[in-house]
Amino acid sequence: MTSIVPIQETKWRLPDRGRVGVSCLIATEFALFTIFVVAYVFYTGKSLTGPTPDRVLHLPIWPTICLLSSSLTAELAAKALAGYRISTFKLWVAATILLGCEFLRQTALEWHHLITFDHLTISTNLFGTTYYALVGLHASHVVLGLTLLLLTLVLSLRGSMSGQERRFQFLSWYWHFVDAVWVVVFIVVYVIGR
């Protein structure tokens, strides 16, 4: 080959380590969810007894709106933090937390209804087993995301979020990931599986 350009003259830039690390984490979480989705699809319609999804499940439109718009507020929060508008940032983080909590409340109500009125528990049939496992796994991720967001809010109220734009960016990625998984869960459980 011909002589190479001396490296002093070229720029040496590598991807940010936080970006790479969080992307890897999201990739492996994605694989984890895939297995639960596969199990759900595999067992669709294989329950030996009722209740069946078409009888007891209803489209969760309102919680879906809440969760999806929380992705938007999280993004707005990240933008605000990057622009050093701390009070706006706090507002959007609080909005994200509220929307996430509303989503969880709706899930809790749904589960309460399923358990007390439809008598569907994790041990009732295969539908219950796979439904509670998949939706519960997602909800546990929402809880984790909310915990981190709450921590962010507390830190920003104490005034220690300056210089943390990068880290909040990663948290918002995680939150978008949790939302994206919900879209898959919604389609698989409430649209196709019903």
Next chain:
Amino acid sequence: MASIPYIPEVSAEDAKAPSLPSKLHEWIVTVDHKRLGVMYITTSLLLFAVAGILASLMRIQLAFPNGKFLPPEVFNRLFTVHGTTMVFLVGMPFFAGLANYLVPLMIGARDMAFPRLNAFGYWMFVFGAILLYFSYIGGEGLAGHGTAPDVGWFAYSPLTERAFSRGTSTDYWILSIFLSGIGTTASAINVITTIVSMRCKGMTLGRMPLFVWLMLVVSGMVLMAMPPLTAAQAMLLLDRYLGAHFFDTQAGGSALLWQHFFWLFGHPEVYILVIPGFACVSEIIPVFSRKPMFGRAAMIGAILAIGMVSVSVWAHHMFAVGMSSTSNTFFVAATMLVGVPTGIKIFNWIATLYGGKIRFDTPMLFCIGFLFQFLIAGLTGIMLAAAPFNWQLTDSYFVVAHFHYTLIGGMLFALFGGVYYWFPKATGRMLSETLGKWSFWLLVIGFHMTFDPLHFAGLLGMPRRIYTYPPGRGWEGLNLLASIGVIFQAAAVAFMAWNIIRTLRNGKAAGNDPWDAWTLEWATASPPPEYNFAVLPEVRSSRPLWDLKHPEDPDWKYE
């Protein structure tokens, strides 16, 4: 020879040895990648010895027909804990240890990308290991207290369901692997990030040592392979404790689904175990042949191909469950396909040897042992990949012999080669060549004595996992020979342990670059200081240390 600018000056202040308690404290709280690497490898070698003792107990039981040495329930626990330990607590941490110690040094970085995550991963693995062995005291099973798991390392359902595995022993198996899996995932994320984001100036992907390339691929495979196991174990826990029905066949659940999930993890896993071995061989063979690696680009392409194809071969572990002939055909073809890139690697290692000025030091001997034995292991693998042949020999000792050939004859030989090669770097002392050669030859003799006959025992119909067998089936001689081989293997390990202990006490000083090698880890002190390099290196070819040592004829003129 030109001077190497990266070697740090060591002042008398730094060289002073601290007291024992403060030394111990330093090791426990450390986040230094080299210390964690040494801790990973030491722990995994200790567990290797423990699991080796379990295997020896099983070989004593099987030495003669109608053996009375062990009761059957103890035998079941032995093979379960032996397999689980060797895969999850020896092979995986050995990978993590090698990657931790060597990747930052090879790419000219000061540490891993996430040092604290690194320490977290190590301690999760230790906790998992403790949990597994604690089951010998705290586990509960059909036989009462003090029962270790006895469901096999793959823990097939529905055997693992609450109805058939009472007590907590199976839960110890689940949780121990669950935890060590989290640790492994953490270190895989760390390795990938380190390789992507921490390379020194000029260390392009094309110039990266093959070792680092292979570690990158393994880490990517870990990220994709661990989740199926973790998910399946979570489902199993739900079945066992909340009455879910994932693998409960009476409620319509599928025992087959566990097998699919398990092997979706399990087959990439065997590549995850053996590729760190490939990584050692790819560094050692060129240095001891005094030639650059033959077909570097092809080697990288081959490992990427192995990584990709290996996730679509899992059901070749399941030919006997009665899949459709379309599935069978697909998995036969995919399995045969994975032999192609593996073959490329073997050809390239041999081509590197060809015409080289070979030095037969201990690391090289282990690598040559690896080449022959791994080739045979690959060939029996191709035999087993043919579904009709597999139907005949599934769950027989032929399979046992095959995978021990890949894991001992392949992985372990290569890793021992790696230990002999990098020990001088990690400790600053040379292992004894005499003792090293003794341990190599004893291991070769013992290994072949144990595992060659087991192929034939399998062909003669001896099934796996039986605790004893009746006389008169032609298995006695083969089994006795296999058991005698264990004595040689144990002697080899003892020689190696003695070699390490003796060298640590008064070995001869190694110097910074005892093998006249070419990668960056040899361009600093032995052992390297906490910050690795005096100044961060700059790289212009795939053999940076060669360039420094031979400024009149550097590699970058030709690359």
